Amino acid sequence: MFKYLAITASALALVPAGLSADFALPDNEVLFNKYFGKGTQNYKCNGTVWALDSADAELYLANDYTGSADITHFFLPTPDAKGGRPSWKYHADGSVVTGIVTKKVNAPSSADIQWLYINKTSSTSGVLENVDYVFRLYTKSGIAPPASECAAAKAGNITKLPYEAQYWFYKASPAATTTIPVATTSSAANLQPVMTTAGSYYSDAAAPKATTSNGINYGDAPMTTTTGSYHVVSSASKVAGSFIGLVLLFIAQ
Ligand SMILES: *[C@@H]1O[C@H](CO)[C@@H](O)[C@H](O)[C@H]1NC(C)=O
Ligand SMILES: *[C@@H]1O[C@H](CO)[C@@H](O)[C@H](O)[C@H]1NC(C)=O
Ligand SMILES: *[C@@H]1O[C@H](CO)[C@@H](O)[C@H](O)[C@H]1NC(C)=O
Numbered sequence: 001m002f003k004y005l006a007i008t009a010s011a012l013a014l015v016p017a018g019l020s021a022d023f024a025l026p027d028n029e030v031l032f033n034k035y036f037g038k039g040t041q042n043y044k045c046n047g048t049v050w051a052l053d054s055a056d057a058e059l060y061l062a063n064d065y066t067g068s069a070d071i072t073h074f075f076l077p078t079p080d081a082k083g084g085r086p087s088w089k090y091h092a093d094g095s096v097v098t099g100i101v102t103k104k105v106n107a108p109s110s111a112d113i114q115w116l117y118i119n120k121t122s123s124t125s126g127v128l129e130n131v132d133y134v135f136r137l138y139t140k141s142g143i144a145p146p147a148s149e150c151a152a153a154k155a156g157n158i159t160k161l162p163y164e165a166q167y168w169f170y171k172a173s174p175a176a177t178t179t180i181p182v183a184t185t186s187s188a189a190n191l192q193p194v195m196t197t198a199g200s201y202y203s204d205a206a207a208p209k210a211t212t213s214n215g216i217n218y219g220d221a222p223m224t225t226t227t228g229s230y231h232v233v234s235s236a237s238k239v240a241g242s243f244i245g246l247v248l249l250f251i252a253q
Helices: 188-194 235-252
Strands: 029-045 050-060 071-075 086-090 096-105 115-123 131-141 158-172 200-203 230-233
Touching (some): 050 158, 086 131
Antiparallel strands (some): 115 131
C-alpha cells in the first residue's frame, strides 16, 4: 500500500566529475551551493619571492557575474584559533565561515592558480555557519609574478592579480533522510499524525514549502503523492534543505 523511494544523504554528495580521489568528502556532506568568484590574489614581495598575502573576491550565483554578489571572499588579518585565514561572508545575514587549505591540486593549466580543498576552522551564526568544506575549483589566472620582479628594493610591496574561480560549499546533510509513510490522501487528518517533527517537509524533488503556524506543513501539492520519501528539515536548516532540490535538478540535467 505504501511505496517509498529512499534517497540517502550520501547519494546527494556532489563532487566535480573526475575529482573524487582528491576531493572526496565525508558521506554525510551535501553540496550547499556553488558560486562564481571574481577578484584578486594579493601577493607580497619580501625582497626575494612573492608569497600569497590575501585574496579579495565577490562570489555570484551567476557564472557571468550578473546580479548582485552573495558572498565576499577575504582573508582574516590574523589566523583564527585553528590557523584559518581564508574567509567568506554571506551578505544577507553577515555570517562568516573561515577555513584552512588542507590540499592543493595543480590546475590543468599552469597559467591558473591551484585548486584547493579547504576545511572549515570557524564560523559565525547564519547561512554559512554550518559550511564544513569549501573547494576552489576551475580557476583562471591569479598566478604570482616571477621572483625576478621581487627585488630587495620592492620588499613589502603588494601586487594584486586578477583571477576567477568557482567556490563549492558543502554542509552536512540537514537531517538524516526520513521516510514517512504517505497517506493515500493529503488531508491534514491523514498526514499530520506522521509528521510529528516541527519543521518543513518536502518531497525529494521539491523545495521546502511554507510551514503552518504549528510548524507542520501538510497541505502542499508534493504531499499528495502516495509514493516517495520526505525529508524532515528543522526550521534552522531550511536554507540548506532548499539546495537539495537544486542538487537534484542539477543531477537531472
Ligand atoms: C622570502 O621568503 C622566502 C620563502 O619563505 C625565503 O626563502 C627568503 O629568505 C625570504 N627573503 C627575505 C629577504 O626575507
Ligand atoms: C580535512 O577534512 C578531511 C575530510 O574530512 C579530513 O580527512 C582531513 O583530515 C581534514 N584535515 C584537517 C587538517 O583537518
Ligand atoms: C611599490 O609599488 C608601488 C606601486 O607599483 C611603486 O610606486 C613603488 O615604487 C614600489 N615600491 C618599491 C620599493 O618598489
